[in-house]
Amino acid sequence: MSLMPAPPLIITPGEPAGIGAEICLKAWHSGIKNICLMGNPEHIAQTARSLDIAANFYEISSPTLYDHDTSALAIIPVSWRRMPIAGHPDPLNAPMVIDAIRQAVLWSQSGTAAGIVTNPIQKSCLYKAGFSFPGHTEYLASLATTMPGGPLMMLACDKLRVVPATAHIPLGKVPVSITEDLIIEKCTLMHYCLKTSFGIQYPRIAICGLNPHAGEDGRMGEEDGKVIVPAVHQLVSAGINATGPLPADTLFHAEARDTYDAVLGMYHDQVLIPLKTIDFFGGVNITLGLDFVRTSPDHGTGLDIAGTGVARADSLIAAINMARKLAESTNA
Secondary structure: OOOOOOOOEEEEOOOOOOOHHHHHHHHHHOOOOOEEEEEOHHHHHHHHHHOOOOOOEEEOOOHHHOOOOOOOEEEEEOOOOOOOEOOEOOHHHHHHHHHHHHHHHHHHHHOOOOEEEEOOOOHHHHHOOOOOOOOHHHHHHHOOOOOOOOOEEEEEEOOEEEEEOOOOOOHHHHHHHOOHHHHHHHHHHHHHHHHHOOOOOOOEEEEEOOOHHHHOOOOOOOHHHHHHHHHHHHHHHOOOEEEEEEOHHHOOOHHHHOOOOEEEEOOHHHHHHHHHHHOOOOOEEEEEOOOOOEEEEOOOOOOOOOOOOOOOOHHHHHHHHHHHHHHHHHHO
16 A cells, blocks of 8 residues: 655745745756755746746645656645846835745645745844844744753754754843753753654754863853753753763864764854854754744845746755655654
8 A cells, every 4th residue: 555645845935036046946956856945936937037047837735736756846825916026125015924834834734735934034134024033043942842941942953953042132142041951951952852753762962161171160150060960960960962061162073073963052143153164054953842843945035136037945945855854854
């Protein structure tokens, strides 16, 4: 008896004036299957013509209508209030961008879709339409039932997995935001997800120090000794293989990466800079701790190159492949 095919992944449009449609078309043209792209059919067709990609598409109103027997690209129509102009975000289209994300989440939560892969949004444009969340991840969390410690923003490539304990906040607010409870919650969820989603039986988590040289015994800051060290002791007592605080400047070279499965950093750039340096085009943004699968390419909207045809689909392809693996692990 043949198994039922897995539901498709939903690719949200992201900022319609950015590179989302272009990289999705390139991913599909490279052979990626079992995806539904949300967007305006006319805009997608125009983008395909500019890329010299044959417009072999069909429209569906729901992922339940996805045809597994065709190689054509499934499009779930989104009606923009104003046709997108490459490189020029229009706040009039912002409500539809937000609603597309919401609808994709509902399909994923119901099992109609295997998960969502989100194209990047232009937050400055969405703010003009009343978007009140610091970022994509926080909005998704507002639509979900999250696990303790979630949402967990993990950035991953073949050679590194990282999680920032704090994400979209000013650097000056990081020290007061770092608490024992925060570190324990994030690492506990990391431990669980590394086991269940990534199949790592005994996860090893490295924890960055906040200050240079991990505080150097208090001479460069007291947070490492007063906050991070006690949190690590509690994690170890709970059976979690956590080490730290470790100096971030020596944590990301090849030999060091062999000693752990993932890194918890204290702030956004502390861990995203190493990952993007190691694999700028292949990094994937994963949101763990939600009640649905979500990944995203690890780059922005590409407004500066939108419409030029030079955008690379590597990160989107990696995000699609990662979402499939996570969906399979969730349903195993």
